[in-house]
Structure formats: C-alpha cells, structure tokens
Amino acid sequence: MPALSIRKTVPLMILVPLLTYVGLTGWLAVLNGQRTVNDLSTLNSRTLNQQIKDRLKDYLETPALLNQFNADAIQLGEIDLQKPDSLSRQFLAEVRLLDKVDGIEFGFASTGAVRSVMRLENQSFAFAVADASTQFVKVYYAIDKGGGRIQRIRPYDNRKYDARQRPWYQKAIAAGKLSWTKPFPKFSNKKQKPIQISLVQPV
Numbered sequence: 001m002p003a004l005s006i007r008k009t010v011p012l013m014i015l016v017p018l019l020t021y022v023g024l025t026g027w028l029a030v031l032n033g034q035r036t037v038n039d040l041s042t043l044n045s046r047t048l049n050q051q052i053k054d055r056l057k058d059y060l061e062t063p064a065l066l067n068q069f070n071a072d073a074i075q076l077g078e079i080d081l082q083k084p085d086s087l088s089r090q091f092l093a094e095v096r097l098l099d100k101v102d103g104i105e106f107g108f109a110s111t112g113a114v115r116s117v118m119r120l121e122n123q124s125f126a127f128a129v130a131d132a133s134t135q136f137v138k139v140y141y142a143i144d145k146g147g148g149r150i151q152r153i154r155p156y157d158n159r160k161y162d163a164r165q166r167p168w169y170q171k172a173i174a175a176g177k178l179s180w181t182k183p184f185p186k187f188s189n190k191k192q193k194p195i196q197i198s199l200v201q202p203v
Contacts, residue, residue, distance in 0.1 A: 058100075059100055062098055062100045062101060063100075063101060063199040064178060064199060066094060066098065066101060066104070067178060067199055067200075067201040068178070068201070070090070070094075070104070070203075071201055071203050073090075074203050075203070081108070084113075084115045084129075084131070087106060087115050088115050088116075088117060088127050088129075088147075089147045091104040091106075091115070091116065091117040092117045092125060092127070092143065092147050093147075094117075095117050095118070095119055095125060096125065101119075102118060102119050103116055103117060103118035103119060104116060104117055105128075105163075105168070105198075107163025107164065107166070107168075107169045108131075108163065109164070111131065111132070112130075112136070112161075112162035112163045112164045112165070113130055113131035113132070113136070113163065114128065114129070114130045114131070114138070114161060114163040115127070115128070115129060115131075116128040124142070125143055126140050126141060126142055126143060126153060127140070127141045127143055127149060128140050128141075129141070130160075130161035130162075130163070135158075135160075136160045136161055136162065137158050137159065137160065137161060138161035138187060139152055140152065140153050141153065161187060166187065167181055167182070167184040168181050168184070168198040168200050169200070171198075171200050172200035172201060172202045173202060175200070175202075176202060177201070177202070178199065178200070178201045179199070179200055179201075180197060180198070180199055180200075181197050181198045181199075181200060182197070183195045183196070183197050184196065184197075
C-alpha cells in the first residue's frame, strides 16, 4: 500500500471539510431563501386579500346604509314625496358627502316619474327629471353649489322615460327588499351604452 505524503494529506484534510461546510451552508442558505420568499409571498397575498376585502366591504356597505337611511326617512315623513325638489336636494347632499356613490335615483310607482342626482365625470353634479313637466322625457340639469338648476345639459332624444320599465325598478319590486341588480345598460342614446349595477330597495 503506497504511503500518503503529508503534502497531499494535510491539504485534503483541510479542503474536504471546508468544501463540505461551504456546500452545506450554501444549500441551507438557498433552502432558507426559498422558504423566506414563500413566506413573504404568502404574507403579501394574505395582506392584499384582506385589504381588498376591507375596501370591497366598505364600498358595498355605503350604498346599503344610504338606501336604508333614505327608506327610513321616507317612512318617517322626513322626506316628503309630494315635494320632489326636496327629494332631489336631499340626494344631492348625500352624493356630495359620499364619494363612493355615483348617483341616487327614485322612481314613482304611480306615474313612472323619476328624480335623480348623479356625479359627472368632472366631479360636478346634475339633477335628472322625468315627469309631467318634461313630458316624461328624461332631462338633465347642471346645478350650482346651492343645488339650484342652472341649465339643461346632456340632451337626449325624445324617448319617454318610465322608471317602472327600467331594470333597477323592476328588480326592486321583484325582490321586495334591498338587492343588487344584474349589470344593465344605462338609459342613453349612445350606441355604446355604459353598463351599471344598482343597489335597489322598494319603499
């Protein structure tokens, strides 16, 4: 059996454990790195999911509270449906206050008339009226800071508007309670009609 020389043996005795230690350390570092990345990814996903749930809950709860507030105010006689202009002013105050609400619309069962307030793209507000005074054509009015009508805007064709024929009104009557509509096209003369959903409640 050939004799091992010290020149070859000593470096091997140092080098083999050192390489083993470096290799194990590197492997453990990669393993821990992957575990850390996975843990961070899971934590980020949970945080993001929770934030989405919180934002969605807040976004969906606001219209529900607003609907219930208005329904209660009507039932208690605090909103007089015989004075539709006061209804419009009430809606305007609410839409100004709640930036998650784009508009509020009320349809009258007896005539199909409608009063509504909406937030426009430039963050100003408008009233919409369809009743005997407009021959049941939906007319939009720009409004001043005090809620007074300034001028007619958004001219549409002379189609009659009957709230009772609109999907949001029909959903409220069919459900008999607070409900979300399915997506439906807005009342518009545009070829590409915007799609909307509404939270509705019969009064």
